[in-house]
Amino acid sequence: MINVTKAYLPDRKKLDKYIDRIYDTHWLTNFGPLHNELEERLKEYLGIDHMVLMSNGTLPLQVAMHLFGLKGEVITTPFSFVATTSAIMWEKLCPVFADIDPKTYCIDPKEVETKITEHTSAILPVHVYGNACDVEELEIIAKKNDIKLIYDAAHAFGVKYKGESLLKWGDAATLSFHATKLYHTIEGGALITRDAAAEEEAKAMINFGFNNGEIEKIGINAKMNEFSAAMGLAILDDIDLIIEQREIIYNKYASSLSDQVEFIKVKKEVDFNYAYCPVKFESEDDLLQVMSILDENNINARRYFYPSLDTLNFIDEQRMIISSNTSDKVLCLPIYPGLSQDHQNDIIKLIREVL
Numbered sequence: 529m530i531n532v533t534k535a536y537l538p539d540r541k542k543l544d545k546y547i548d549r550i551y552d553t554h555w556l557t558n559f560g561p562l563h564n565e566l567e568e569r570l571k572e573y574l575g576i577d578h579m580v581l582m583s584n585g586t587l588p589l590q591v592a593m594h595l596f597g598l599k600g601e602v603i604t605t606p607f608s609f610v611a612t613t614s615a616i617m618w619e620k621l622c623p624v625f626a627d628i629d630p631k632t633y634c635i636d637p638k639e640v641e642t643k644i645t646e647h648t649s650a651i652l653p654v655h656v657y658g659n660a661c662d663v664e665e666l667e668i669i670a671k672k673n674d675i676k677l678i679y680d681a682a683h684a685f686g687v688k689y690k691g692e693s694l695l696k697w698g699d700a701a702t703l704s705f706h707a708t709k710l711y712h713t714i715e716g717g718a719l720i721t722r723d724a725a726a727e728e729e730a731k732a733m734i735n736f737g738f739n740n741g742e743i744e745k746i747g748i749n750a751k752m753n754e755f756s757a758a759m760g761l762a763i764l765d766d767i768d769l770i771i772e773q774r775e776i777i778y779n780k781y782a783s784s785l786s787d788q789v790e791f792i793k794v795k796k797e798v799d800f801n802y803a804y805c806p807v808k809f810e811s812e813d814d815l816l817q818v819m820s821i822l823d824e825n826n827i828n829a830r831r832y833f834y835p836s837l838d839t840l841n842f843i844d845e846q847r848m849i850i851s852s853n854t855s856d857k858v859l860c861l862p863i864y865p866g867l868s869q870d871h872q873n874d875i876i877k878l879i880r881e882v883l
């Protein structure tokens with residue numbers, strides 16, 4: 529079975545060295561030495577100053593919304609994983625969708641502007657598939673309306689924009705280190721903040737509100753444990769290799785299939801991370817035929833993101849035409865280090881046969 533992705537596992541001996549340290553200290557969680565080392569190394573690798581590691585990539589979205597005391601409406605994209613919208617609703621906020629750009633799949637700033645009301649407290653865009661949102665435009669809109677800008681950057685690990693970390697944009701950005709992501713800690717995630725004060729406040733918030741031994745305010749538990757940090761440290765050593773291997777696979781799909789399907793338009797200022805290989809078919813019918821042929825050959829391509837979130841049963845009537853249309857036609861092809869050339873050739877051949 530070939531899946532759309534295969535969780536990366538680091539060299540066992542390397543992982544064991546980190547786990548040995550856990551056995552030496554018996555320190556399993558609560559801001560332990562491996563957690564702290566991972567935080568430092570990730571900040572350096574990603575080129576950012578303030579980061580709070582968490583136990584998954586959904587909690588940083590919720591913590592950010594708490595941190596900024598959001599109220600009322602949050603403008604977001606319908607073309608994302610469900611966590612982006614459900615996190616908003618879990619916080620008792622109202623998601624208001626703005627449709628996407630049909631080429632970059634990211635939220636369209638012009639649409640965002642039309643959705644701003646006196647109740648809007650933030651914009652929550654997604655750097656979809658690691659492509660950068662129109663960060664300059666969105667910043668202007670947020671500043672002009674005095675609202676917060678939080679990026680769901682779950683796909684944007686390691687992505688640079690104009691030579692610097694894409695995570696530097698917005699009042700905050702969030703990452704997911706779930707096993708299926710480009711970089712993972714089994715389960716995990718992070719909040720990237722602009723300053724040390726927000727970082728400190730978020731760190732208290734994810735530890736039941738404790739700060740220097742005092743319970744300051746209402747908190748939650750979102751701490752990353754030491755075993756996750758061990759996995760993260762071991763994988764971080766391999767991250768450049770992981771991205772290089774994905775790039776090779778991505779480029780081969782692109783050179784073999786660009787005449788048949790549409791590839792995402794990555795902005796020219798972006799150093800891409802090749803986290804996903806989404807391709808857009810001319811019709812949903814083509815997509816379904818390709819999926820079924822792949823399936824018959826034990827190849828599991830996935831419809832990310834399907835359905836468009838505006839169609840979920842717990843969302844009030846807000847139809848997003850471009851997002852729905854994109855969602856109907858986009859398929860993510862298998863891409864991960866270790867996908868053999870033979871298997872990739874088979875996938876390409878099967879797709880070309882159907883089309």
Ligand SMILES: *Cc1c(COP(=O)(O)O)cnc(C)c1O
Pocket residue numbers: 584585586587608609611612654680682683704705706716717
């Ligand atoms: C994976 C993902 C999340 C959630 O991350 P978890 O670590 O699975 O909680 C949020 N937003 C987007 C866009 C994602 O792809």
